[in-house]
Amino acid sequence: MADFQTTPWRLICGILAVMCLVLMAALGILLKNSFPKQSIRPTSSPVGTTEPQEDAGCCYCQEKWIGYQCNCYFISNEIKTWTESREFCASQNSRLLQVQNKDELNFTNSLMYLYWIGLFYSEEHGAWLWEDGSALSQDLFSFSQTMDTGKCVTYFRSRKLLSESCVKKNRYICKKQLI
Structure with a gap:
């Protein structure tokens, strides 16, 4: 009878552990995306690129351009x-x-x-x-x-x-x- 009563608790603990891992992963992704990267990626030429790129909080720069301090x-x-x-x-x-x-x-x-x-x-x-x-x-x-x-x-x-x-x-x- 003791084994029967602990099985639901093991199942509940397993589900809670999985939920905890999923929440931690989601928090990590949110934190990573909330701080803008300021790395420099030199490129050859921006000619022909028109896709907006968000590299800083207040500006959208075309592809191959770096956003920093709203420039x-x-x-x-x-x-x-x-x-x-x-x-x-x-x-x-x-x-x-x-x-x-x-x-x-x-x-x-x-x-x-x-x-x-x-x-x-x-x-x-x-x-x-x-x-x-x-x-x-x-x-x-x-x-x-x-x-x-x-x-x-x-x-x-x-x-x-x-x-x-x-x-x-x-x-x-x-x-x-x-x-």
Whole structure:
């Protein structure tokens, strides 16, 4: 008689254990999906892609673009001159990277190459300017005094800038502001 009474309890315990495992798995999946990934997946070209991609909480970026802080970024694998890079970004309704604040560069820590950004030396103004004509804020970067004038700027992880001839070929970063 004792064996007969414990059988329903074993069945109930087994069902509860399975339910507990299913709930734990569901919780794990929900937690994984609730925190956006900020990994960089360099790609060759976003041309021809129109599928929306949600990489950050407030923005939808097309495929092969990275969403971060309500902006979309394209990290190229192709090498181009500064002008060619600028033209490519413009063809994608974006610009070469223009940094607004120090936190914006947190997603670039794993970059392995030099990348053109939208910064160049304007001889007319005697200053470093962004592509849109605005001046570089000196507190964004540890800007070296030895930067050559008459050149364009490449970016490397850890907020390092290098001036290079604008006709040299490098990878590039495009930025599309969504808000």
